[in-house]
Amino acid sequence: MADQAAVIVGVDASEGSLRAVRWAAHEAARRGADLRLFHACVVDPGDEAEPLPEHVTRRTRHAAKIARTAAPGVEVDVHVELGLAVDLLLAASGTAPLIVLGSHGLGGLRGALTGSVTLRVAAAAHCPVVVFRGQAGPQGPVVVGVDSSPASEEALRFAVDAAVARGVPLVVAHAGRQQVPSIEPDQQAEDRRELGELVAGLAHEHPDLDVTARVVEDREPARVLMAVAPDAQLIVVGSRGRGPVAGAVLGSTGNDLLARSACPVAVVH
The missing domain is CATH 3.40.50.620 (HUPs)
Incomplete structure (x- = not known):
């Protein structure tokens, strides 16, 4: 395990969040930090009588595989919580060194250029927030x-x-x-x-x-x-x-x- 707090990256059904996962995995490797894949869920992940929906399990496993492939040396864990994504991410921002989000998804408004959750977390987080957009060229400044x-x-x-x-x-x-x-x-x-x-x-x-x-x-x-x-x-x-x-x-x-x-x-x- 890395010595410092884990970089957090939001995971949802959007393709943008998977691109954000790859970027966040590389960033965690640069920092020598762990990577936490975060997903907000409407079903209590701690309730054994209500197992996680199959699509949530499939989605988070796929994201974890992408992260481990992108940065093999990074410790990756999946964190699923019950509640609203904005509230949970803002609470986590008090101790996280960085939060990474896709520009869409995570409860974003249909048709909006940037998801509503992304905007609200970027505005109110206690730590830096990277919103993954477009392309991140390896040689650019x-x-x-x-x-x-x-x-x-x-x-x-x-x-x-x-x-x-x-x-x-x-x-x-x-x-x-x-x-x-x-x-x-x-x-x-x-x-x-x-x-x-x-x-x-x-x-x-x-x-x-x-x-x-x-x-x-x-x-x-x-x-x-x-x-x-x-x-x-x-x-x-x-x-x-x-x-x-x-x-x-x-x-x-x-x-x-x-x-x-x-x-x-x-x-x-």
């Missing part, structure tokens, strides 16, 4: 969006660790402020100076890490993060708090990324 908020600082730490662990470049992106033309050049210069100092500090702390800074003048930060490195394997953003309404907490940037990103997105509180 890690991209992180930064501003002046404490949430941005946490996101940056997560992104640095992710890039170092993968041995790939880190792109630090900032959506510059668009103001009236008479003062915009000064603000652009200030944005670039602050970002340059940040990247210089990272380069000093991590001399083997290839760090690139990008300031892009755009009113839509999500568009900036998706555009600065189209081959990114992970985009990292900070979340400013926790609350019951996903959109109010993640904001437009987080919501847009979870709906449109071509690669996995990490939301860091």
Whole structure:
């Protein structure tokens, strides 16, 4: 068994959750952690008189096989609980180092771009949440969006660790402020100076890490993060708090990324 708490990945009937399982297995291996496959069930898994439905058993066994094939050295266990997926995952987030979810399923709304459970967990979890979307290219960089908020600082730490662990470049992106033309050049210069100092500090702390800074003048930060490195394997953003309404907490940037990103997105509180 690994020394640290297990990475948790949600398992349901969606194909997206199985792709998330593969990603989570590789991530657990990078961290030297165990992997816990989580499934919320409406039948009490502890009630011997009510055995687990066959489709639940079949689904979780298949997911476990995928995880063990993807990362043979990782200890994998299946955890089935009675209750609502959101409540159970949020409770588990208090001790988990990371939760990984597919972008659909887990009780998501039919036709929605991102499942409702995924949005609510990403918004309110106590640990980082990775929403597996699109493709995670093995050679692409890690991209992180930064501003002046404490949430941005946490996101940056997560992104640095992710890039170092993968041995790939880190792109630090900032959506510059668009103001009236008479003062915009000064603000652009200030944005670039602050970002340059940040990247210089990272380069000093991590001399083997290839760090690139990008300031892009755009009113839509999500568009900036998706555009600065189209081959990114992970985009990292900070979340400013926790609350019951996903959109109010993640904001437009987080919501847009979870709906449109071509690669996995990490939301860091």
